[in-house]
Amino acid sequence: MTGLLDLDPAVVARARALARSAAQPVVELAQAHTTVSLERAVLRLAGCEGADAGHPAGDVPWVNRLVDVVADQVGLGHGVALPLGDAIARGEAPDLPTLAALALEGRLKLRLPDEAAAEAEARHVMEELVGAGIARIDAQRHERDRRRTELGDPPAPWIYLIVATGDIREDVVQAQAAAREGADVVAVIRSTGQSLLDHVPEGETYDGYAGTYATQANFRLMRRALDDVGAELGRYVRLTNYASGLCMPEIAVLAGLERLDMMLNDCMYGIVFRDINPIRTFVDQRFSRQIHARAGIVINTGEDNYLTTADAVDAAHTVLVSQLLNERFAHEAGLEDWQLGLGHAFEISPSVPDSFRLELAHALLVREVFPDAPLKYMPPTKHMTGNVFGGYLHDGFFNLAALLTGQSIILVGMMTEGIVTPFLSDRDLALENVRYVRATAGRLGEDLRPAPDGFIATRARAVLDESVQLLERIERDGLLRAIGEGTFGVTRRPADGGRGLDGVVAKDERYWNPASDHLEGI
């Protein structure tokens, strides 16, 4: 597949180097801070499940209670592990939930252990607990490998389908149906609004809007359903959910514990599309990706979203720039190339002349710049209208582009995209569309040879050049400034604005977090 565009490797290398140095200050920023969600994720790793069901406005997870208590009593600059480990070591409570309950009743006084011995004890307690959590994640990773080996993996490209009923019980039915119809990957869309919650809801849920809450119980239920249908079908069916949002680190932990296979995890999506504070996001994404790396989860980045608010031709280079940054942040967090489901999309207006060839140029460019990444290709959404016949055709050409350019994961477009969340029949028709294109023209890529300096190659090179220029600017002015100026998705997000900034805390010298030590191999 690679080599059709005759890209200059030196230019590609320069783009990568620029992305690396542009990312560096942000990585350092992330290293210097912690967040409430990151600390809660540590506690989840340490086995702290369950919620305080006594609150009138709804359940509050114990991890939230505990982090609040620590923040209240001793501050968060040193992390929660030390004071809580110390409390357990001191025998205040046998485990974290009990500790939380105690604290709530005002019967617990937390402290930072002063002497070395006490600190060592505290560390020991937490290392044990967190170690057990990581061991569970490792076990799930092995379990995935075992099942994949046993059942076998489907051939590329993988078919990615979404379910979005809002009710996990309906989702399970639809997900199993989707798998039977040919889905290799099933994604459960989250309810609108969840990504702005500063906690992860508890239990099975039945009342989401346009999606279903991501909870540990829902994850578990869906995992079991897909394991069942996978056994029936004789292939491993992958499960996907969404990390990006205010609870990125925690959801990443839950995904690892419940053996999800892919997670939407973008270094900037929360900033641009959910107005989450940039620093908060950069800290959270780093930790969440360290967890994904450990769990053997493939991340999906969200560059496709830019093309819903920006023009897909004008902003083509912002996709590549963002992918290079996502790649850099991912590598830094320990993810390997096979885990980088970099996102892009087929969103050029069909009224643009030669739009299909422009799409091929963009898709080939991404394919050739990231030869080892399992690219995730998103179908048209913005230019899908109420004309479902035209939409069905448009989706067919998307499928063709995906196959011609060797995409790895294709999200299947629905003819009702412009109207409603998908009907049962839409999904079936959409899969028929994919199957039609794959069976009749799937191998046409063999016959596609873009003329050396023709339309496609020229366009791809132009986008690459624009990307280098943009990266030069970002490297010079700083990524935070670029985000503030609306570089991505034509949406301006200043570094001091957005949600969740109050949950960001600078680490002090005594900051300690056994999970990070573990994951970073310290």
Next chain:
Amino acid sequence: MTGLLDLDPAVVARARALARSAAQPVVELAQAHTTVSLERAVLRLAGCEGADAGHPAGDVPWVNRLVDVVADQVGLGHGVALPLGDAIARGEAPDLPTLAALALEGRLKLRLPDEAAAEAEARHVMEELVGAGIARIDAQRHERDRRRTELGDPPAPWIYLIVATGDIREDVVQAQAAAREGADVVAVIRSTGQSLLDHVPEGETYDGYAGTYATQANFRLMRRALDDVGAELGRYVRLTNYASGLCMPEIAVLAGLERLDMMLNDCMYGIVFRDINPIRTFVDQRFSRQIHARAGIVINTGEDNYLTTADAVDAAHTVLVSQLLNERFAHEAGLEDWQLGLGHAFEISPSVPDSFRLELAHALLVREVFPDAPLKYMPPTKHMTGNVFGGYLHDGFFNLAALLTGQSIILVGMMTEGIVTPFLSDRDLALENVRYVRATAGRLGEDLRPAPDGFIATRARAVLDESVQLLERIERDGLLRAIGEGTFGVTRRPADGGRGLDGVVAKDERYWNPASDHLEGI
């Protein structure tokens, strides 16, 4: 476009030579016979319009009456021109219709002029009359050229749309609508059954089934309607109708007189699909094509039909063989390459793996074997089902194949093909489909380079080789035998079977026909 398949020119030349010698005996057969329809066509050229309205079963055209009278009184072996010219020369009646009326009343005795002087007089009369008819055809050809130059021709491929209401008044409305929606060519489908009538109906008609009768009056009405809308749109809109059938020569004359631009005219369609006698058809097609040649009309052949009764993969070579035969018969009749709208079709079952690439192979093969012919490409019909969404996509891939392989005239497929004759909206949606594919991917052909010995090139060469083999057999055993054995459209048609054989007459030595003399430049 040519040259992608790397065909061996020697093989192509051999195929052509075989077609030529396979056709030769049939050409000689055609030269040795006349038919009732051919003779009627001569009379139509001689200006014999109108019908005997007195018959209880419906109008009988004067040309039919006259030919019947000649056959009755003196036989047809010498043609109708001599006895009828003689009668006029003898002052029996001032014109042909009056002559017919006289004859019917039993007041006319026809003869074959005996002396040289009388024969010369008779010939003179008929030469004048037929000469005037040919002059009218020439004038229409010039008129077409004038309008085309004035209004301009649309770029290839031309969009070909059908109307089929059964009522010429509704047809006119729909044809004008089609032109406004983007049709470059409008075809008026004939009523079922007309092709088996041994006369051409008269007047404007409102009661066809699944099509409208081809009559001179209907031709004229539609011509005017398209001229009007063409002037409005600033481009020349072409009109198409159907010659093949029992009245091929006559309809060809009417088409020339009324300035139709294209005619369905196949050397074997009537035989295979309408069970018309082979000799009748071969005689008729030859004369009709001589007329088309003179009129500057583009013929459309019917190889697409084979793929509705035969399998499109197994029978791919029969399409090419038939095209080579159609080409040969056309050249022999005086048609030039630019007039050969050779037909083929996108009829492979989408359940055949790589079917789209097979279609590309077939379409490129035809394109490269006939580089100068305005190929006419037919959309899927057989594998169109009640699933209109899937059908719309299938039509889109047909449109893509048409554009990728440089087809000249594309008949636009309707999503309701498997259900009903097209709705108004089907046509609009179909044109949107063409426009979508043309605008987004129309120039993708530049990037298509079938691998030198890859799937597409190999398949195309295999079909060419099979064609040579079949032509060898036909050349050896005779075309009539091949037709009798079901070579085309898996339908057996013995040379002595079928309709209209009783209208075939061997020419005797005194046979004379001023039209043929004129057209063959004798």
Next chain:
Amino acid sequence: MGNPITAYGDTTGDGMVQVSFTLPLAAGARADGAAQLFANRMGIEPAMVVHSKAMGPGHSFFVVYGRARVWVDPDEVEVAEREYPLLSAKEVDARVREGLGRPLVVLGACIGTDAHTVGIDAILSVKGFAGEKGLESHREMRVVNLGAQVAIDDLVRAAHDEHADAVLVSQVVTQRDAHLTNTTALAKAFDAAFVDGRRPLLVVGGPRFEPAQAALLGVDRVFGRGTTPGDVASYLVHALLPVAPAVPAQPTPAAARR
């Protein structure tokens, strides 16, 4: 009475349907409103007009989504029952041999101006349909396929001359209800020509026929889309050689129908 059901979009009972149609009105606010009202009249409430486009100056095309407020009770559906058992080709031949003692004579044709022979050939020719060989492949049947565009009078004459036991007629073109008109004319002609119950069995078929129409059209049996040669052979034996042991009727299984 069972449980009435309605259409299913993504939740049981939501009633969601998709509709498209053209109205003879110039595009615009009034046409959009008329489309919504038209959909309402079809029981769709609320109706979302999600697409509208001018089809020339006087027509507009619409796509509508919405909840159809109509219900059906699956129990009230009259399933076209197959009134005869499905036999293998061997069984068919055996039954003819025993019951008739001579080959069964089957005449086939497309009548009127219809020239679509692929359907009748699928039933009659050796090539067959859906993996089943056609009636010509039966040892105990003599099949005369007259092909396309056969005039009804010619068919009557042939039925007479060939001593046909059954006449099979295909009708594919349905514009202006041609298939119905032709079938009625066919039945009339045969009734007139053959008296005293000597009329051969009249069987018609084509993709737009509904089996329930037979009586109305005056023929013995009607076959629709997806018919196989085996369906027809089994029916012929059942109808012409009724001495067979009684076999309970069963609804046609879906798989066998398409």
Next chain:
Amino acid sequence: MGNPITAYGDTTGDGMVQVSFTLPLAAGARADGAAQLFANRMGIEPAMVVHSKAMGPGHSFFVVYGRARVWVDPDEVEVAEREYPLLSAKEVDARVREGLGRPLVVLGACIGTDAHTVGIDAILSVKGFAGEKGLESHREMRVVNLGAQVAIDDLVRAAHDEHADAVLVSQVVTQRDAHLTNTTALAKAFDAAFVDGRRPLLVVGGPRFEPAQAALLGVDRVFGRGTTPGDVASYLVHALLPVAPAVPAQPTPAAARR
């Protein structure tokens, strides 16, 4: 009363429509029959079930063609009339200057959990929509765009603090009628917070709203798909500065609507 019309396939009055839907029945003869009956209940007679396919074990999908025996009289269609004249940007500014003597304060937001800002940005931002610049480009307007996922209480507070003349709210997600529920809640909250007619003008919009719903939802105006900034600006002037000379209302021309 005008002339009632029906759908048009290829002949006036033929009533031909296309319908597709899923029924919660296993594929088979019974499901096909139910589909036909379901279409009949929608007024389609005859109904041809031209496609049917299993959607998993308990559902089947159908495509139906047929004649809808329903009619609408174009005269009975209530066309959503535009009750205000369309003004140019200049005219809008002039009217505000004269009528208000200070910039008009417009607050915009997507409320609830809806994060689709493209629609409200199309109305507010300088970039605009369909070639028209958004409200921010007006000299005489002060626009505060709060963006997505704004809680209703925060919006009420902001309306208070900014002294908003008009509050513009977008709702794109419609699953479980979220847009309707949220709009009703919005109206209630504003009614509670602002008494004595001091409530700012409440305007909501989104692709699945129908302008006729305003009263029902308790807001002042509703805008649907294809709204342009000019529509909104003209309306604001009309509604807030009613001293304007009377201009006869006109139906919205089709071209302007999409």
